[in-house]
Amino acid sequence: MTKIEGGITAPKGFCASGVAAQIKNRKSTRKDCAMLVSDRPCAVAGVFTTNRVKAAPVLWTRGVCARKTARALFANSGNANACTGSQGMEDARKTAERVAEGLNIDPEQVCILSTGVIGVPLPMDRIFNGVDASLAALSPTGSADAARAIMTTDTVPKEMALEVVLDGGTVRLGVIAKGAGMISPNVATMLCIITTDAAIDPEVLHGLLQGCAEATFNRICIDNDMSTNDTVLCLANGASGLPMLKPGTSNYAKFARALHEICMNTAQALVRDGEGATKFVEIRVEGARTETEATKIAKSIAASQLCKTAFFGQDPNWGRIACAAGYAGVDLNPDHLCIRVGDVEVVHNGLPTDYNESDAAAHMQLKDILIQVSVGEGPGQSVFWTSDLSHDYVTINADYRT
Amino acid sequence: MTKIEGGITAPKGFCASGVAAQIKNRKSTRKDCAMLVSDRPCAVAGVFTTNRVKAAPVLWTRGVCARKTARALFANSGNANACTGSQGMEDARKTAERVAEGLNIDPEQVCILSTGVIGVPLPMDRIFNGVDASLAALSPTGSADAARAIMTTDTVPKEMALEVVLDGGTVRLGVIAKGAGMISPNVATMLCIITTDAAIDPEVLHGLLQGCAEATFNRICIDNDMSTNDTVLCLANGASGLPMLKPGTSNYAKFARALHEICMNTAQALVRDGEGATKFVEIRVEGARTETEATKIAKSIAASQLCKTAFFGQDPNWGRIACAAGYAGVDLNPDHLCIRVGDVEVVHNGLPTDYNESDAAAHMQLKDILIQVSVGEGPGQSVFWTSDLSHDYVTINADYRT
Numbered sequence: 001m002t003k004i005e006g007g008i009t010a011p012k013g014f015c016a017s018g019v020a021a022q023i024k025n026r027k028s029t030r031k032d033c034a035m036l037v038s039d040r041p042c043a044v045a046g047v048f049t050t051n052r053v054k055a056a057p058v059l060w061t062r063g064v065c066a067r068k069t070a071r072a073l074f075a076n077s078g079n080a081n082a083c084t085g086s087q088g089m090e091d092a093r094k095t096a097e098r099v100a101e102g103l104n105i106d107p108e109q110v111c112i113l114s115t116g117v118i119g120v121p122l123p124m125d126r127i128f129n130g131v132d133a134s135l136a137a138l139s140p141t142g143s144a145d146a147a148r149a150i151m152t153t154d155t156v157p158k159e160m161a162l163e164v165v166l167d168g169g170t171v172r173l174g175v176i177a178k179g180a181g182m183i184s185p186n187v188a189t190m191l192c193i194i195t196t197d198a199a200i201d202p203e204v205l206h207g208l209l210q211g212c213a214e215a216t217f218n219r220i221c222i223d224n225d226m227s228t229n230d231t232v233l234c235l236a237n238g239a240s241g242l243p244m245l246k247p248g249t250s251n252y253a254k255f256a257r258a259l260h261e262i263c264m265n266t267a268q269a270l271v272r273d274g275e276g277a278t279k280f281v282e283i284r285v286e287g288a289r290t291e292t293e294a295t296k297i298a299k300s301i302a303a304s305q306l307c308k309t310a311f312f313g314q315d316p317n318w319g320r321i322a323c324a325a326g327y328a329g330v331d332l333n334p335d336h337l338c339i340r341v342g343d344v345e346v347v348h349n350g351l352p353t354d355y356n357e358s359d360a361a362a363h364m365q366l367k368d369i370l371i372q373v374s375v376g377e378g379p380g381q382s383v384f385w386t387s388d389l390s391h392d393y394v395t396i397n398a399d400y401r402t
Numbered sequence: 403m404t405k406i407e408g409g410i411t412a413p414k415g416f417c418a419s420g421v422a423a424q425i426k427n428r429k430s431t432r433k434d435c436a437m438l439v440s441d442r443p444c445a446v447a448g449v450f451t452t453n454r455v456k457a458a459p460v461l462w463t464r465g466v467c468a469r470k471t472a473r474a475l476f477a478n479s480g481n482a483n484a485c486t487g488s489q490g491m492e493d494a495r496k497t498a499e500r501v502a503e504g505l506n507i508d509p510e511q512v513c514i515l516s517t518g519v520i521g522v523p524l525p526m527d528r529i530f531n532g533v534d535a536s537l538a539a540l541s542p543t544g545s546a547d548a549a550r551a552i553m554t555t556d557t558v559p560k561e562m563a564l565e566v567v568l569d570g571g572t573v574r575l576g577v578i579a580k581g582a583g584m585i586s587p588n589v590a591t592m593l594c595i596i597t598t599d600a601a602i603d604p605e606v607l608h609g610l611l612q613g614c615a616e617a618t619f620n621r622i623c624i625d626n627d628m629s630t631n632d633t634v635l636c637l638a639n640g641a642s643g644l645p646m647l648k649p650g651t652s653n654y655a656k657f658a659r660a661l662h663e664i665c666m667n668t669a670q671a672l673v674r675d676g677e678g679a680t681k682f683v684e685i686r687v688e689g690a691r692t693e694t695e696a697t698k699i700a701k702s703i704a705a706s707q708l709c710k711t712a713f714f715g716q717d718p719n720w721g722r723i724a725c726a727a728g729y730a731g732v733d734l735n736p737d738h739l740c741i742r743v744g745d746v747e748v749v750h751n752g753l754p755t756d757y758n759e760s761d762a763a764a765h766m767q768l769k770d771i772l773i774q775v776s777v778g779e780g781p782g783q784s785v786f787w788t789s790d791l792s793h794d795y796v797t798i799n800a801d802y803r804t
Contacts, residue, residue, distance in 0.1 A: 053728030053736040053752075083724055083736070085753045118721030119754040228725055305707070305791075306799055313800030319520030322485055323630055326455030334455040334485070350455075351487045352521040389707075391796050397708055398715030398792075 001164045001258045004172070007143030010161035011172040011197035013039040013239030017137035018145030021130030023123065024078030024116060033130030034146035034176075036073040036193060037103060037138055042235040043199075044070035044111065045206035047213040049230035056081045056088030057112040058229060060096065064111050068202035070235055071105045074131060075113035075150050075191060076122075077178070082228040083119040091122045098128050102135040113191050115152055115178065115229050147176040150191050153396060154178050158269045164258045166251040171198040171240045173255075175262045179270030190217065192232040192266055198255055199238030200245045208256055209234050216263040219295070220271050221302040221386040234259075271385045276392030279311045281369045281385065288380030293330045297375060298384035300328035308389035311369060316341040316360035318352070325373060332375050340372040403566045403660045406574070409545030412563035413574040413599035415441040415641030419539035420547030423532030425525060426480030426518060435532030436548035436578075438475040438595060439505060439540055444637040445601075446472035446513065447608035449615040451632035458483045458490030459514040460631060462498065466513050470604035472637055473507045476533060477515035477552050477593060478524075479580070484630040485521040493524045500530055504537040515593050517554055517580065517631050549578040552593050555798060556580050560671045566660045568653040573600040573642045575657075577664050581672030592619065594634040594668055600657055601640030602647045610658055611636050618665040621697070622673050623704040623788040636661075673787045678794030681713045683771045683787065690782030695732045699777060700786035702730035710791035713771060718743040718762035720754070727775060734777050742774040 009016050016036045023032040046065040048058050064070050074095060081088045092112045100107035114122070137145070147157035161174040177192040194209075213232050238244075245252045272280050283301050288294035301307050304324040310317040318339045325332060339347040342363030346355050363369065411418050418438045425434040448467040450460050466472050476497060483490045494514045502509035516524070539547070549559035563576040579594040596611075615634050640646075647654045674682050685703050690696035703709055706726040712719040720741045727734060741749040744765030748757050765771065 051725065051728040052730075052732070052734045053724050053739070080721075083721065083749070083752060083754065085737075118724065119749075228728060309796055309799035312796065315800070319482075319485065322455050322520065323453060326453040326630060328454075330454070332454045335487075337455070347485065347521070350485060352485065389796060390800075391793055394711055394714065394791060394793050394796055397711035398717070 001162045001261065004161045004163045006141065006161045006174060007147060007159035008036055008174040008176050008193055008195040009140050009143040010174040011195045011239065013197055013237045014195050015138040015140050016142035016146040017134045017139060018142065018147070018149030019130060019133040019137050021126050021133060023076050023126055023130065028078065031145060031149035032076055032078045033134050034075045034149035035099070035134035035138060036146060036195065038071055038235060038237040040237050040239065041069050041071055041109070042237040043202035043205050044068060045202055045209045045234050047210055047232040049228060051228050053083065053228045055114060055229040056084055056092045057114040058231060059089065060092040061111045061113065061231060061233070064108065067108060069109055070111050071109040072099055072103055073111040073113065073193060073233065073235070074099045074134065076127065076130060077150050077152050078116040079114060079120055079122055080116045080118050080229050081114040081122050084121055087121055091124055094124065095127055095131065098131045102131065111233060113231055115150065115189065115191055118228065143174065143176060150176065150178040152178060153275055154273055156273055158266060160262060160265055162258050162262060164254055166242060166254055169240060169242050171196060171242060171255065173258050173262050175266050177266045177270065179273065190230050190232070190270060192217070194234040194262060196234065196236045197238065197240040198236050198245055199240070199242060200236045204245070204247060205234055205236055208259060212260045212263040215260065216267040219384050220267045221299065221384060268385055271387050274387035275396045276390040277387035278390050279369055279388040280367060281311050281371060281387065283384045283386065284370070284372045285375065286381040287374040287376040287378050288330065289378040290380040291382055292380070294380040294382035296330050297325050297328040297332070297373065298382045300324045301371065301373065302384040302386035305389055308386065311388035312390045314361065314364040316346060316364050318346045321371060321373065322347060325375065336376040338374040342370055403564045403663065406563045406565045408543065408563045408576060409549060409561035410438055410576040410578050410595055410597040411542055411545040412576040413597045413639070413641065415599055415639045416597050417540040417542050418544035418548040419536045419541060420544065420549070420551030421532060421535040421539050423528050423535060425478050425528055425532065430480060433547060433551035434478055434480045435536050436477040436551035437501070437536035437540060438548060438597065440473055440637060440639040442639055442641065443471050443473055443511070444639040445604035445607050446470060447604055447611045447636050449612055449634040451630060453630050455485065455630045457516060457631040458486055458494045459516040460633060461491065462494040463513045463515065463633060463635070466510065469510060471511055472513050473511040474501055474505055475513040475515065475595065475635065475637070476501045476536065478529065478532060479552050479554050480518040481516060481522055481524050482518045482520050482631050483516040483524050486523055489523055493526055496526065497529055497533065500533045504533065513635060515633055517552065517591065517593055520630065545576065545578060552578065552580040554580060555677055556675055558675055560668060562664060562667055564660050564664060566656055568644060568656055571642060571644050573598060573644060573657065575660050575664050577668050579668045579672065581675065592632050592634070592672060594619070596636040596664060598636065598638045599640065599642040600638055600647055601642070601644060602638045606647070606649060607636060607638055610661060614662045614665040617662065618669040621786050622669045623701065623786060670787055673789050676789035677798045678792040679789035680792050681771055681790040682769060683713050683773065683789065685786045685788065686772070686774045687777065688783040689776040689778040689780050690732065691780040692782040693784055694782070696782040696784035698732050699727050699730040699734070699775065700784045702726045703773065703775065704786040704788035707791055710788065713790035714792045716763065716766040718748060718766050720748045723773060723775065724749060727777065738778040740776040744772055
């Protein structure tokens with residue numbers, strides 16, 4: 001597979017746009033409405049927040065995914081349309097209808113995504129203006145504008161595309177995403193929109209997307225909060241002209257690898273741009289009895305406030321790592337615990353080695369930190385990606401809502 | 403019951419001391435060794451960390467509690483004697499032997515508690531000096547010195563005593579405790595030493611202590627880390643002369659209430675002195691189907707980094723509270739969610755009320771914040787206490803170990 005330019009408009013048959021419509025408030029000048037349109041119907045699959053409090057657009061777009069076909073997508077930042085009751089659902093439907101009218105399609109084939117402040121009704125006059133302006137701005141090179149329009153506290157837009165050579169031709173995959181705040185396991189305030197011109201059955205696509213999300217978006221952690229609006233969507237329009245991807249074929253396997261790569265890169269980009277993040281930390285765990293247990297241990301370390309502040313402080317504080325492993329809820333034998341900071345083994349079989357403190361400290365000064373934990377001889381291994389907990393995180397999140 | 407002076411030496415028959423022995427390093431001048439001695443054998447019960455990585459003193463003192471009788475206790479700060487392997491166990495035993503020798507008692511009746519840095523062997527020469535100096539300093543008014551000696555990042559010592567009038571006379575209960583860092587559900591880096599001159603069977607005492615700890619120490623949350631050394635111990639020496647407390651009697655009920663009060667006050671004092679804490683936040687949840695579900699929701703809010711930074715920012719950000727309730731792992735109906743900030747109802751049946759923002763904001767400016775969440779009509783209710791997440795928390799915990 002080859003990295004190419006173009007984001008979600010790199011695959012054939014997709015147009016996109018991003019415009020400013022003052023959704024958050026009338027003083028706002030940044031782009032805050034994004035649109036994606038396919039020139040033909042798409043198979044669509046989604047992975048959504050598991051939070052019991054789900055925003056209206058999540059409920060609406062789950063409905064679209066249940067019907068398995070989408071033609072277009074409209075997203076806004078600045079307002080999450082969450083905790084807005086029946087009016088919120090009504091507003092999501094009206095937004096889809098406005099989009100559908102402009103494109104002369106069925107509103108039930110329009111996905112709606114929202115991110116931003118909770119509990120405030122959508123300003124429908126400005127949403128309608130945003131829809132109309134987005135329609136007018138649609139372009140086969142509109143991905144970058146759409147990527148900017150969905151940003152909230154992100155400092156950089158996230159966009160990527162891949163071209164994959166299959167037997168019989170090439171397919172493309174593209175992605176835009178936003179994250180930054182509240183990133184946590186189980187998909188958290190993240191909007192991720194994936195397009196492809198491959199042809200694939202929507203149920204097969206759903207299984208594939210769920211598997212990829214489990215191994216990527218559900219293995220990242222900035223804080224531990226899970227939002228009401230998280231959505232990963234994939235739209236496949238078949239415009240590549242290649243035949244339907246069939247599970248078990250080598251074409252399918254290549255496509256699956258590319259989709260995993262798209263998700264992995266996006267998930268890691270979200271961690272790197274986590275609120276206040278100064279470090280990107282990979283936690284690898286091996287030797288557990290099962291992958292599930294390894295994941296529990298990795299997550300426990302990745303989510304530990306004390307480990308995360310130690311990462312910020314560039315302190316190879318293995319005591320906190322051992323401690324977080326110990327309360328992961330796994331029946332772990334402390335006498336088999338080994339911990340490496342970068343290449344430096346700091347704990348062997350539960351006891352500190354005579355490692356050189358400055359070697360371990362030198363690794364902690366890198367932007368990318370690797371922590372490897374071995375807990376025994378079992379086959380279970382896993383990996384988690386996390387950021388550090390910095391002063392800027394507190395500053396960003398202690399700010400009064402404005 | 404009446405509050406009295408004297409901490410753990412308020413009950414009859416107990417002496418205590420606290421001395422400086424340079425345990426952390428040779429430059430340290432603060433008190434770091436504490437001793438408690440009863441003039442007769444005590445029934446002893448303990449509640450310990452559930453972390454799989456347990457420090458040597460925890461393993462040693464669990465053994466004492468299993469034998470149900472203690473005469474003395476020695477505690478040090480500055481070194482946790484955790485992740486120190488078989489040498490750590492040996493050192494705990496040698497410490498107990500040194501104490502026992504000085505008091506002419508059985509070393510198997512000496513509880514050992516340690517708190518401080520992980521993975522460094524105890525400096526046994528200085529520990530022995532600390533034991534000897536503690537023996538020499540024992541006093542019937544030594545509680546305050548002992549309370550100071552067990553402090554680590556605590557800013558104030560925690561000490562309290564109660565006198566309870568029973569049929570036939572009075573009994574006293576006293577406590578010293580340290581916490582501050584890593585305070586979390588399931589008892590986290592906390593040492594809590596409770597004494598009483600009541601006479602009570604050790605197994606009855608253990609049941610009572612466990613129940614009290616569940617309702618108090620396991621309902622507090624500063625960060626979410628759980629230490630390798632957490633210990634709550636209760637020593638009952640019967641020196642009041644009153645007959646053995648029997649479950650089902652009114653004397654037993656009065657004693658149980660006093661023990662609960664001691665634990666509750668101590669737990670709340672630990673939250674108030676949490677690392678970097680500027681707020682004391684009570685989270686009350688009601689209307690859940692069960693108490694367990696109510697506790698899960700309260701804990702989810704209490705542990706949320708985003709809620710805790712909002713508390714620091716004095717922001718009545720109910721969206722984050724609703725969000726944390728939503729991912730608590732409870733089958734909650736968002737349409738029944740009501741949230742009060744102080745007396746101000748900000749959310750009713752899932753929707754924001756037309757509350758006055760400045761009323762809610764005014765409550766958030768108090769030192770003590772009350773958040774009440776109602777999730778339905780069920781009988782389940784619970785409460786959790788937490789602190790805010792401040793810049794100082796990051797500063798304290800990002801500091802390189804020194």
